[in-house]
Amino acid sequence: MGTHEPAFDVVGTRPLRPDGVEKVTGSAKFGADLTAPGMLVGKILRSSHAHARIRSIDTSKAEALPGVKAVITCKNFDKAKISPAKQNILCNIMAQEKALYDGHAVAAVAAISNQIARKALRLIEVDYEVLAHVTDVEEAMRPSAPVIQDDMFTVGVTPQPTQASNIAKRSEFGHGDVEKGFSQADVIIERQFKTAATHQGYIEPHACLANVTQDGQGELWCCTQGHFMVREVCAELIGMDISKLRVTASEIGGGFGGKTTVFIEPVALVLSREAGRPVKIVMSRDEVFRASGPTSSTSMRVKIGAKNDGIFTACEAELKYQGGAFADSPVQLGAMSAFACYNLENVKTVGYDVATNRPKNVAYRAPGAPMAAYAVESVVAEIADRLGIDQLELRLKNAAREGTKSSYGPVFKRMGLVETLQAAKVHDHYSAPLGPNQGRGVASGFWFNFGGQTCVSLNINVDGTIAIAVGTPDIGGSRASMCLMAAEELGIAYDNVRTIIADTSSLGYNDVTDGSRATFASGLAIINAARDAKAKLCARAAKTWDIPAEAVIWENGCAKPAGANAGNFAPLSLAEIAANAEKTGGPIAGHFEVNAGGAGVSFATHIVDAEVDRETGFVKILRYTVAQDAGKAVHPSYVEGQFQGGAVQGIGWAINEEYIYGEDGKLQNPGFLDYRIPVASDLPMIDTVIVEVPNPGHPYGVRGVGETSIVPPLAAISNAVSAAAGVRLTELPMSPPRVLKALEDSPDR
Amino acid sequence: MTQTHVSTIVNGDAVEFLCETDETLLDVLRDRLTLTGSKEGCGSGDCGACSILLDNRLVCSCLVLGVEAQDREIETIEGMASGDELHPLQRKFIEHAALQCGICTPGFLIAAKALLAQNPDPTETEVRYWLAGNLCRCTGYDKIITAVIDAAAEMRGNV
Numbered sequence: 075m076g077t078h079e080p081a082f083d084v085v086g087t088r089p090l091r092p093d094g095v096e097k098v099t100g101s102a103k104f105g106a107d108l109t110a111p112g113m114l115v116g117k118i119l120r121s122s123h124a125h126a127r128i129r130s131i132d133t134s135k136a137e138a139l140p141g142v143k144a145v146i147t148c149k150n151f152d153k154a155k156i157s158p159a160k161q162n163i164l165c166n167i168m169a170q171e172k173a174l175y176d177g178h179a180v181a182a183v184a185a186i187s188n189q190i191a192r193k194a195l196r197l198i199e200v201d202y203e204v205l206a207h208v209t210d211v212e213e214a215m216r217p218s219a220p221v222i223q224d225d226m227f228t229v230g231v232t233p234q235p236t237q238a239s240n241i242a243k244r245s246e247f248g249h250g251d252v253e254k255g256f257s258q259a260d261v262i263i264e265r266q267f268k269t270a271a272t273h274q275g276y277i278e279p280h281a282c283l284a285n286v287t288q289d290g291q292g293e294l295w296c297c298t299q300g301h302f303m304v305r306e307v308c309a310e311l312i313g314m315d316i317s318k319l320r321v322t323a324s325e326i327g328g329g330f331g332g333k334t335t336v337f338i339e340p341v342a343l344v345l346s347r348e349a350g351r352p353v354k355i356v357m358s359r360d361e362v363f364r365a366s367g368p369t370s371s372t373s374m375r376v377k378i379g380a381k382n383d384g385i386f387t388a389c390e391a392e393l394k395y396q397g398g399a400f401a402d403s404p405v406q407l408g409a410m411s412a413f414a415c416y417n418l419e420n421v422k423t424v425g426y427d428v429a430t431n432r433p434k435n436v437a438y439r440a441p442g443a444p445m446a447a448y449a450v451e452s453v454v455a456e457i458a459d460r461l462g463i464d465q466l467e468l469r470l471k472n473a474a475r476e477g478t479k480s481s482y483g484p485v486f487k488r489m490g491l492v493e494t495l496q497a498a499k500v501h502d503h504y505s506a507p508l509g510p511n512q513g514r515g516v517a518s519g520f521w522f523n524f525g526g527q528t529c530v531s532l533n534i535n536v537d538g539t540i541a542i543a544v545g546t547p548d549i550g551g552s553r554a555s556m557c558l559m560a561a562e563e564l565g566i567a568y569d570n571v572r573t574i575i576a577d578t579s580s581l582g583y584n585d586v587t588d589g590s591r592a593t594f595a596s597g598l599a600i601i602n603a604a605r606d607a608k609a610k611l612c613a614r615a616a617k618t619w620d621i622p623a624e625a626v627i628w629e630n631g632c633a634k635p636a637g638a639n640a641g642n643f644a645p646l647s648l649a650e651i652a653a654n655a656e657k658t659g660g661p662i663a664g665h666f667e668v669n670a671g672g673a674g675v676s677f678a679t680h681i682v683d684a685e686v687d688r689e690t691g692f693v694k695i696l697r698y699t700v701a702q703d704a705g706k707a708v709h710p711s712y713v714e715g716q717f718q719g720g721a722v723q724g725i726g727w728a729i730n731e732e733y734i735y736g737e738d739g740k741l742q743n744p745g746f747l748d749y750r751i752p753v754a755s756d757l758p759m760i761d762t763v764i765v766e767v768p769n770p771g772h773p774y775g776v777r778g779v780g781e782t783s784i785v786p787p788l789a790a791i792s793n794a795v796s797a798a799a800g801v802r803l804t805e806l807p808m809s810p811p812r813v814l815k816a817l818e819d820s821p822d823r
Numbered sequence: 824m825t826q827t828h829v830s831t832i833v834n835g836d837a838v839e840f841l842c843e844t845d846e847t848l849l850d851v852l853r854d855r856l857t858l859t860g861s862k863e864g865c866g867s868g869d870c871g872a873c874s875i876l877l878d879n880r881l882v883c884s885c886l887v888l889g890v891e892a893q894d895r896e897i898e899t900i901e902g903m904a905s906g907d908e909l910h911p912l913q914r915k916f917i918e919h920a921a922l923q924c925g926i927c928t929p930g931f932l933i934a935a936k937a938l939l940a941q942n943p944d945p946t947e948t949e950v951r952y953w954l955a956g957n958l959c960r961c962t963g964y965d966k967i968i969t970a971v972i973d974a975a976a977e978m979r980g981n982v
Contacts, residue, residue: 094917097925098909100860100900104926107859188850189843275960277864277872278926327862327926328960359865550923550961711920715962719923722963746869746958754964755948755955 085562085774088711091554092572097325105281105297105324110352113283114143114184116345117191118338118355119198120365121173121180124207124431124739125220128173128200131181135197141190144348145198147181151344152313162400164311166434167340173202174222174399175431176740177364179337184345184353207431207739211373211396214240214430222399222429240429242401247409247482248422255388255420259379263456267449269788269806270732271371271396274438275723275751278327279362284342285352292319292343297326299333299547300586305578311340312347319343322577323547330723331437332367334586363744368733369438370395370403374449376412384463384471388420389413389481393446394428401429404442407522410482411785412446414520415469415491415677417478431739437588439720440521440781444727444788448806451517451789456802465516465793466499469679473518490703490767491518491677497701497763498679504699511686512696515793518679519785523778524589525670525771528596529582532560532603532664534611536656538649540564542600543576545584546592550719550780551712555593556600558708559774563604565631566648582667590778593708594673594769599666601773607664614658615646672771673778678702680721680786684794691814693729693795699761705769705777716779718760724787726752729795729808831892833858834902842889849873851889852899860900860929864958871957874930875899881937883956900929903936912936912974921970923961931957935971943979947972 096102133145148168156164164170169180181198185191206220213219221238228235230244256262282296292314298304301323309316326333338355346353357366372395379388391412397403409425423446458468473495478486498504498516508514531543540560546552557571564571585591612626615633619626625640626633632645655662683697700717707713730750734742743749768775788806795813796802801820805812826841833856840855847866852858852875861884864870868883875884876898903910912935915921922928931954938945938953945953950971951964959967 088920090917091920093925094922095909095913097922097928098900098913098916098932099904100858100929102925103859104862106853106863109854109857189845276924276926277870277958277960278862278924279864325926326924327864328924330960356863359867359870551920709920711966712923715920715923715966718963718965719961720963723960745867746865747867751958751960752963753955753958754951754968757951757964759947759968760963760965 082562084568085558085706085708086710088709089554089568091551092557093553102325104278104327106356108283108295108324110283110285113352113354114186114349115188115191116182116184116342116353116355117195118179118341119181119195120361121169121178122176122740123173123202123204124176124209125205125222126173126202127205128169128171128180129203130201132199133181136183136194139190139194139197141186142183142194143186143351144184144345145181145194146344146348151311155313156310160307160310163307163336166400167337175433177361177433179365182341182345184349209430209432209735209739211371211394211428211430214396214428215394215426222431226401226429241426242429243427245406245409245425246423249479250420252388252390252420252422256379258387260382261457261460262377262379263453263460264375264377265453265804267374267452267804269372269445269448271368271432272438272727272731273363273367273749274330274332276328276330276332279357279359280338280366281356282339282342283352283354284339284346286343286347288350290314290318294319294321294339294343295324296321296339297324297333299326299329299549299588301547302545302578302583303586304336304339307336308340308343312343320577320579323575326547326549329549330439331441331588334437334588337366359746360744363749364741365433367436368433369441370397370435370445371733372445374445376449376453378453378457380457380461382461384461384468386416386418386472389416389418391423391446391450393423393425395425395442396428396430396432397435398432399429400434401427402435403427404437408442408446411443411520412450413481415474415518416472416481417474418481421481439723439784443519443521443785444724447517447519447785448788448792451786452792455515455793466495469518470495486675488767488770489675489677490765493765493767494677494679494701494703497765498681501681501699501763503681503697503761508683511688511798512683513794513797514681514683515790515797516679516681517786517789517793518677519782521590521676521782521785523594523673523676524591525595525673526585526589526591527669528584528599529667530596530599530603531581532600532607534607534652534662536652538570538647538652540571542571542573543581544573544596545576545581546587546596547575549587550715551709552592554712555708556596559597559600560604563601564608564648589673590780591673594772594776594778595670597708597776598670598772599668602666603664606666607662610662610664611648611651614651614655614662617658618646618654619643674705674769674771676703676777676779676782678782678786680790682790682794684791684798686795686798686813688817691810691817693808693813695725695758697758699763700783701763701765702779702782703765703767703777704779705772706766706775707764708776710764713764713779714762717762717783720783721760721787722752722757724784725757725791728788728791728806732807827890829890829893831894832896834898844890846889847885848887848889848892849884852884858899858901862926862929871934872927872930874933874957876933876937881934900933903932910936911977912971915970915974919966919970919973921962921966927957927959931959931967939975939978943975945975
């Protein structure tokens with residue numbers, strides 16, 4: 075790597091995480107773990123119809139049940155006062171005129187016990203007029219399909235249609251002339267692909283505890299990736315000033331994008347306001363699957379042309395993603411990222427965002443990118459095989475680099491795709507022998523990364539320890555990284571720094587923890603807050619010494635005179651200055667607020683070996699290696715953890731996980747038994763190579779690492795399975811029946 | 824509704840509680856005894872986040888009724904450390920970064936403890952199959968497996 079990288083003292087080491095003991099002793103408080111005096115149990119009634127007009131809801135019997143303290147429906151929300159941007163959120167958390175999917179909330183109760191709340195739900199009478207439904211993306215796009223939203227007129231086509239349809243938007247990206255590019259190609263491969271919808275699968279169901287008091291003030295405790303977002307959305311949905319609602323983020327039991335919106339929180343607040351008592355709502359796993367989460371199922375076409383030497387002449391993709399009842403698919407991000415790994419003269423991607431009678435899509439780790447990469451990297455693998463060029467060599471020949479005009483527009487700054495390809499090439503995994511019915515696949519992947527609005531406080535305690543307040547919930551050990559960066563910048567011991575996640579009344583606004591932004595953006599803000607604190611510490615030392623502040627520098631955790639001319643004073647440590655703070659001007663704190671740009675793009679290359687059982691179609695993952703650019707790994711263990719976790723979610727997506735809808739439009743597998751996420755015995759160890767190509771947009775070179783790791787696996791595994799099976803697989807998941815069918819249909823059989 | 828009186832032992836202490844006959848032991852532990860370290864991830868015995876030891880046997884407490892705890896001995900995650908000293912498994916989980924969000928961690932620790940009680944020197948494959956009833960969505964299991972194998976070695980005295 076480069077020769078001018080900064081040297082670090084503690085960044086890059088692997089200390090114990092500061093919240094470790096709480097998490098291994100069971101004392102950490104997650105969403106469902108808080109109670110309040112007089113607390114009621116909230117429960118939600120959900121539609122069992124995929125699509126139905128709600129003629130009426132009779133709640134009188136439920137209200138009359140002893141122990142029931144509140145019953146609410148959409149009538150308890152003032153739809154007319156809610157901004158257009160939040161109308162869909164309102165319609166999703168409580169159905170209005172229509173139930174739009176199996177699991178859509180239609181009413182809610184608060185009662186003194188679980189038993190009574192459940193009984194009350196059964197007493198609510200909903201009169202439904204069942205409507206025709208559609209859950210498949212291709213079917214939903216047909217002119218004959220039942221229209222889900224009466225006011226959905228396709229955006230992005232001219233002229234804009236005057237007839238409503240399920241196609242919310244068409245988006246297009248690219249440059250050059252693909253037709254010209256294909257005419258120059260020696261080989262062209264075009265394929266159709268399908269992927270099933272998958273759920274983020276966090277182990278902690280959504281949970282919250284709301285308390286609205288008689289003076290109209292609200293408090294909310296919930297598991298979320300962004301409590302400031304929760305505050306602002308809930309305040310608007312329930313008609314409350316933002317200042318009157320204080321939201322505290324609990325520990326969060328996984329999110330992966332799925333906890334970047336609200337579901338139960340506004341409902342609990344309204345129930346609490348109606349009942350005048352605290353209300354806790356905890357989703358069941360069935361509710362999590364039916365009413366939260368999932369990402370798109372897709373239908374995709376990819377076409378790539380190349381010269382005989384392997385150089386791509388044109389790349390084209392058409393992506394159709396269904397985004398649930400409100401068409402919230404991440405297809406645009408899929409279209410932008412599809413060919414981001416390549417340096418292309420001619421590239422075009424078109425995306426369609428489509429509504430179906432399924433739950434409202436929510437972000438899932440690198441939203442939209444894994445599916446597009448699956449289709450693209452599958453065709454890239456076929457091109458390599460057709461031309462007899464090594465898989466990694468072909469990718470290196472076409473790889474995007476610093477200065478490449480990306481397929482979605484911007485010119486790439488310093489980036490590490492080539493380095494991940496080279497790391498994969500020299501890894502002994504890539505040249506290890508394979509047995510019969512085994513195949514090896516590789517794939518590369520890209521994610522944008524994000525910075526965003528960030529605010530932190532860094533307080534110097536009188537004993538010289540540091541208390542940091544951040545607004546980005548810690549989903550995977552980010553507190554440790556925050557402490558490391560503060561310790562590095564201040565020149566003090568890691569153990570002297572503690573980081574908390576502050577509530578919404580204690581800190582300025584922070585965007586949701588998404589886009590792999592926590593370590594990048596909160597880290598950047600902490601480094602700058604520490605620099606702010608250091609300037610103040612130097613000023614206090616200057617005051618003590620009675621010399622100008624400019625004559626003091628910070629070095630190795632101490633204030634020192636800048637040179638001989640500044641005076642001859644013994645260095646003052648941070649602890650010494652802190653102890654004297656009362657006499658030199660009072661408390662010392664550093665602050666930083668920013669809307670951070672410069673997140674720095676991220677790339678990875680994965681290698682996987684798979685074995686196919688030709689009798690059953692069962693796929694076994696034998697070996698897996700991830701090489702990813704982290705910019706700078708602040709805490710390498712947790713960086714490896716992100717690589718491993720993303721790869722394994724990708725393994726689940728590739729071979730097992732799938733939302734299965736019946737003809738009746740009902741979800742048939744809303745539980746972990748039938749929606750099978752990978753378990754320990756399915757997997758090998760996941761080997762990792764941390765590549766470090768510093769991000770010029772961060773003081774320490776950090777890039778977000780959380781999302782990129784789920785982009786290559788679908789393709790890498792499909793390439794491995796296809797190699798093992800001797801036939802190209804084009805549909806996910808590669809469950810045993812599908813693999814068996816592909817084997818049976820194979821001409822070589 | 825008539826509640827049932829239950830006498831049991833939880834983490835070495837004699838405990839009495841009243842519960843509904845259809846109430847799960849997990850709900851009793853969490854809602855009546857304020858032991859919220861055991862988590863409900865699914866309520867159907869598929870995720871293992873509510874794992875406890877019932878008379879030294881590993882069970883999902885969401886599949887046990889509260890009334891079944893009568894005259895039994897229960898160990899939960901809250902009973903795993905001895906005073907201020909963590910169990911070697913707890914220490915190794917932190918050292919190996921075997922948790923990210925931490926919601927599944929109590930269940931994994933209890934399940935791993937049950938494994939090592941009957942097999943102090945498990946192979947990687949044995950650890951993987953024993954822990955197949957515990958779901959983790961963050962880590963990909965890699966560091967969990969490493970932590971359990973390392974803790975087992977330490978507990979056998981092979982440091």
